[in-house]
Amino acid sequence: TIVDADYDAGNRDGGNRDDGLHGDDDGSSSSSSARTGGGGGGGLRWRDLGVSLDECSHVTTDLVLDAYDGGDENSATRYHHCLDQANWLLHPSSGYVADGCLCGILGPSGAGKSTFLNALGGTIPRGSGLHPTGCAWYEGITIIDGNSTDGTAAMVHDRRRDDFVRSSRRSDRYRLSHRDGDVALLTQNDNFFGMLTPRETLVFASYLEMQNGKGGRMGRDGNRNKMRRGGGGGGDTTTEYEEGEDYEDDDDDVVRMVKTQNHFEVAESKLASLGLMGVADRKIGDRTALGGGGGDNDGGWFLGGRFVALELITEPRVFLADEPTTGLDSAQAEKVVKLISDLAKERNVPSIITLHQPKASIWRTLDECILLAPGGKMCYAGRADNATSYFRNIGYECPVDTNPAEFLIDLVTIDTEDPVQSHADEARINLLHHHFLRTCRSTEHDWPSSEDGKLTKSWRQSSSISTLIRTKLRSMMKAPKRFGTLLRRSFRQNIRNTNTNLIRLVAVIMQACLFSSIFKSVRHGKSVPKSVADRVALLTYGVINLSMMALMKTLDLFARERSVVMRERMRCTYHSLEYILAKVVAEIPLDASFSLVFAVVLKTLTGLRTSMTTLINTYCLLTVSCACLGFAIGSFAPSVDAAMSTGIFVNVILMVVGVINPSGVNPDESPNRIMEVLAFFSPIKWAIESLVTAEFRGMIFENEDKGLWGQLKDLPKMGALALVQNGDDVLINLGLGTAKYADLMRRLGLLSGIYLSLSWFGLSYFGPTFIGTDVI
Numbered sequence: 224t225i226v227d228a229d230y231d232a233g234n235r236d237g238g239n240r241d242d243g244l245h246g247d248d249d250g251s252s253s254s255s256s257a258r259t260g261g262g263g264g265g266g267l268r269w270r271d272l273g274v275s276l277d278e279c280s281h282v283t284t285d286l287v288l289d290a291y292d293g294g295d296e297n298s299a300t301r302y303h304h305c306l307d308q309a310n311w312l313l314h315p316s317s318g319y320v321a322d323g324c325l326c327g328i329l330g331p332s333g334a335g336k337s338t339f340l341n342a343l344g345g346t347i348p349r350g351s352g353l354h355p356t357g358c359a360w361y362e363g364i365t366i367i368d369g370n371s372t373d374g375t376a377a378m379v380h381d382r383r384r385d386d387f388v389r390s391s392r393r394s395d396r397y398r399l400s401h402r403d404g405d406v407a408l409l410t411q412n413d414n415f416f417g418m419l420t421p422r423e424t425l426v427f428a429s430y431l432e433m434q435n436g437k438g439g440r441m442g443r444d445g446n447r448n449k450m451r452r453g454g455g456g457g458g459d460t461t462t463e464y465e466e467g468e469d470y471e472d473d474d475d476d477v478v479r480m481v482k483t484q485n486h487f488e489v490a491e492s493k494l495a496s497l498g499l500m501g502v503a504d505r506k507i508g509d510r511t512a513l514g515g516g517g518g519d520n521d522g523g524w525f526l527g528g529r530f531v532a533l534e535l536i537t538e539p540r541v542f543l544a545d546e547p548t549t550g551l552d553s554a555q556a557e558k559v560v561k562l563i564s565d566l567a568k569e570r571n572v573p574s575i576i577t578l579h580q581p582k583a584s585i586w587r588t589l590d591e592c593i594l595l596a597p598g599g600k601m602c603y604a605g606r607a608d609n610a611t612s613y614f615r616n617i618g619y620e621c622p623v624d625t626n627p628a629e630f631l632i633d634l635v636t637i638d639t640e641d642p643v644q645s646h647a648d649e650a651r652i653n654l655l656h657h658h659f660l661r662t663c664r665s666t667e668h669d670w671p672s673s674e675d676g677k678l679t680k681s682w683r684q685s686s687s688i689s690t691l692i693r694t695k696l697r698s699m700m701k702a703p704k705r706f707g708t709l710l711r712r713s714f715r716q717n718i719r720n721t722n723t724n725l726i727r728l729v730a731v732i733m734q735a736c737l738f739s740s741i742f743k744s745v746r747h748g749k750s751v752p753k754s755v756a757d758r759v760a761l762l763t764y765g766v767i768n769l770s771m772m773a774l775m776k777t778l779d780l781f782a783r784e785r786s787v788v789m790r791e792r793m794r795c796t797y798h799s800l801e802y803i804l805a806k807v808v809a810e811i812p813l814d815a816s817f818s819l820v821f822a823v824v825l826k827t828l829t830g831l832r833t834s835m836t837t838l839i840n841t842y843c844l845l846t847v848s849c850a851c852l853g854f855a856i857g858s859f860a861p862s863v864d865a866a867m868s869t870g871i872f873v874n875v876i877l878m879v880v881g882v883i884n885p886s887g888v889n890p891d892e893s894p895n896r897i898m899e900v901l902a903f904f905s906p907i908k909w910a911i912e913s914l915v916t917a918e919f920r921g922m923i924f925e926n927e928d929k930g931l932w933g934q935l936k937d938l939p940k941m942g943a944l945a946l947v948q949n950g951d952d953v954l955i956n957l958g959l960g961t962a963k964y965a966d967l968m969r970r971l972g973l974l975s976g977i978y979l980s981l982s983w984f985g986l987s988y989f990g991p992t993f994i995g996t997d998v999i
């Protein structure tokens with residue numbers, strides 16, 4: 224077994240960074256070799272990768288080129304046919320980014336940089352109307368002991384023999400799997416639990432990753448990286464395990480060490496390696512303390528670094544970042560790009576980032592660059608330091624003292640304001656695109672054809688069923704631990720939200736005081752007929768108020784967590800049921816405690832007949848039910864905005880069908896079927912009916928010493944309830960003659976269960992799904 228690979232006797236047939244990428248004055252050839260890497264090294268590759276608004280399966284880079292060259296008539300016709308149909312956001316191209324390289328995607332706004340990144344990472348959402356073509360994969364190099372017939376010879380250092388031995392290397396193609404954490408994709412919308420510190424965030428993330436039944440990943444990668452570090456920059460020599468091999472079966476020292484490393488150590492090492500120790504205990508959401516995106520270098524650095532830290536917790540195979548410098552000042556931006564560059568080298572992973580107008584110092588940090596023109600037309604892909612010579616060779620000289628990045632972006636920008644200039648710009652871009660594609664074709668023989676190697680397994684995917692079953696079982700056994708972690712995280716996030724919690728506390732006390740002062744007849748504490756309407760209204764107001772607060776708070780929090788949860792769910796870090804249950808257990812007691820305060824204040828300040836316990840129980844269960852409704856809406860809604868507006872709409876409907884008319888109902892007029900169904904799903908209805916039933920059942924009116932005239936004066940105010948004799952009469956008039964408090968509460972409980980199940984379903988089946996690119 225080959226145990227180390229820190230030397231390769233120069234027999235790398237195209238060792239990525241050494242072949243064509245360095246010191247090649249001929250821009251054209253450097254570009255093409257950068258793109259293909261000569262086939263010898265590990266890295267991220269893509270072939271004919273494009274994205275169009277129309278379905279068009281036949282377009283390849285070859286066809287595009289044929290069309291430009293006016294070559295094979297048949298091909299050109301096919302291409303034009305597709306062009307007619309397909310509206311390309313990203314014209315098909317093929318390329319390569321080597322292990323350990325940082326590649327920046329440059330281009331004007333709307334050129335297709337994010338689209339390209341999503342196509343590479345396999346994260347083009349289903350239903351977006353986009354159609355990807357081609358494929359992207361990771362090419363890994365395996366050093367095999369002995370003389371394998373299908374590999375290329377290489378000299379590899381065998382630690383056990385302390386000697387260099389001739390070994391074979393095999394190049395394997397792996398499908399990149401988001402679920403397995405192969406791809407770290409940092410998007411512009413990424414978010415965090417704002418109340419946690421970076422240390423806690425990383426501890427929770429690493430703990431969840433370790434407990435998700437894919438425990439072999441960290442150990443195995445830890446091993447891989449350890450070996451790579453010894454590689455002295457030989458980015459293309461990587462000793463790998465055979466597929467399906469489980470690290471637990473391995474007796475390597477390094478693996479054992481990583482196995483015993485706990486999640487605290489993993490988090491600490493990530494923090495240290497990213498230089499985040501100084502801000503490790505500051506709350507993430509505390510942007511003022513951190514300096515946010517402006518002014519304070521530490522703050523901005525932290526904001527960028529924390530994203531990177533979390534994405535790297537899983538030791539990804541490929542690192543992609545969409546504008547990681549957005550919102551940072553230039554010094555902070557430089558630091559973040561430098562960090563990604565260092566990590567790319569240290570971990571030997573290909574890293575690709577999109578950049579908006581990078582300054583010269585950032586440009587110098589890039590190893591490679593990809594230039595995209597509008598329409599996603601690739602005009603350059605290769606070593607960053609060869610870019611200017613490449614363009615000089617085709618007649619575009621970068622002026623002295625000009626930032627090459629700006630020069631490149633200007634080259635592919637269309638001046639839409641001036642029609643003549645716009646025409647000239649488009650012609651130049653087409654020329655550049657065409658020239659670039661032509662330089663690629665010369666190395667096409669290095670590429671696997673689509674029939675080659677039907678390898679569809681992801682990097683970490685196990686090949687044997689028994690291993691799969693073992694992994695599943697291991698994951699199930701760890702469910703309680705994951706639940707505990709999620710519970711702690713939710714609980715901390717909730718309890719530390721001090722300002723919001725204080726505001727809520729003050730709000731419920733003030734609302735209870737306000738309601739008690741509005742309904743004065745209830746305040747007197749006398750069970751008199753005149754107070755019936757006020758009692759119904761008071762209880763109803765309380766229910767509506769608490770339901771609104773619980774629903775909105777849940778939607779807001781859920782919406783803010785959404786991107787984190789989606790990211791974690793994409794990787795199958797935990798089961799959606801575990802997440803939902805943890806949220807319920809962590810959040811609902813706190814929500815219910817506000818209801819408790821409200822109930823206590825209301826009962827103390829008014830003469831409500833309902834007991835304190837009944838009031839508390841009902842308001843608390845109502846809160847639970849509305850929080851569950853919030854989870855359900857949040858789990859189905861496609862976006863934060865959609866969740867919030869749907870929440871308001873739904874609550875209004877449930878309120879309208881749920882409130883009781885205090886003037887009484889007409890028993891001869893039964894509500895229509897739709898109303899009945901809607902009412903069944905209204906927690907507001909069940910809570911109001913429960914409280915009203917508890918309030919009036921068995922109530923005997925007290926005599927008011929106000930004489931006949933005084934009593935007659937009150938009758939008009941009581942409407943249809945003017946002639947009631949006692950509480951039971953009131954309930955009959957309100958349509959609750961046979962209602963029982965316990966039954967109504969059971970309905971409310973049942974409704975909470977239904978909403979909880981719906982949230983589980985929504986979270987499980989309505990998450991983001993992506994369109995995969997073709998698998999080679």
Ligand SMILES: Nc1ncnc2c1ncn2[C@@H]1O[C@H](COP(=O)(O)OP(=O)(O)OP(=O)(O)O)[C@@H](O)[C@H]1O
Nearest residue numbers: 312330331332333334335336337338339351352353
């Ligand atoms: N789902 C979609 N449907 C239609 N057009 C889309 C879709 N997604 C993106 N586009 C369009 O594709 C083009 C490329 O978008 P993309 O976001 O990739 O550009 P970009 O280079 O990343 O821009 P920026 O620098 O402004 O982020 C834009 O014109 C955009 O409007």
